[in-house]
Amino acid sequence: xxxxxxxxxxVADDIRQDGEDYLxxxxxxxxxxxxxxxxxSEEIDRLNLQITRHVEALDLRARRRAKVxxxxxxxxxxxxxxxLLAGYAEPQASEVRRQWQQLGSLAAxxxxxxxxxxxxxxxxxxxxxxxLGDHLDARVYQPQPY
Numbered sequence: 116x117x118x119x120x121x122x123x124x125x126v127a128d129d130i131r132q133d134g135e136d137y138l139x140x141x142x143x144x145x146x147x148x149x150x151x152x153x154x155x156s157e158e159i160d161r162l163n164l165q166i167t168r169h170v171e172a173l174d175l176r177a178r179r180r181a182k183v184x185x186x187x188x189x190x191x192x193x194x195x196x197x198x199l200l201a202g203y204a205e206p207q208a209s210e211v212r213r214q215w216q217q218l219g220s221l222a223a224x225x226x227x228x229x230x231x232x233x234x235x236x237x238x239x240x241x242x243x244x245x246x247l248g249d250h251l252d253a254r255v256y257q258p259q260p261y
Contacts, residue, residue, distance in 0.1 A: 119187075122183050122186060122187070123199075123202060123203060125179065125183065126183050126199065127203070127207065127211050127214075129176040129179060130211060130214045130218060131214060132176060133173055133176055133177075134214055134217060134218050134221065136169045136172055136173050137218060137221035137225055138221065139165075139169055140169045140170070140173075140225050141221060141224060141225050141228065143165055143166050143169070144166070144225060144228035144229060144232060145228060146162060147159065147162045147232055148228070148231065148232055148235065151232060151235050151236065151239070152235070154239070183199070187199060187202075196215070200212050200215060
């Protein structure tokens with residue numbers, strides 16, 4: 116196996132692993148929403164650790180893909196990735212392109228789930244701020260000079 120084939124094999128394997136991590140991330144983000152609703156801080160912390168591990172692994176593989184693109188003197192963008200995917204021979208080419216498209220869909224779905232979770236957290240924060248108030252609002256309950 117020459118250098119080019121080894122690099123293409125690494126990218127194909129990374130895309131497959133990314134798909135697995137995004138599926139796991141999707142499930143974790145959905146579970147996190149439930150625990151955010153319940154305000155179960157122990158489970159939230161546990162899930163956040165798992166989420167962080169998956170995100171770090173995804174980031175590592177994305178950086179490796181960027182290096183492979185650079186090694187092939189391809190731009191580190193959508194066009195470069197499409198040109199890299201065109202370098203696979205059939206039947207692997209079809210499978211890798213299918214996995215890459217699925218990966219894009221999974222990433223978009225995880226982003227939506229993350230935004231939903233973030234909105235819930237922001238809502239919790241707003242409710243707490245209203246309940247606790249800030250120092251300026253405390254004057255409402257003090258005697259007022261009229």
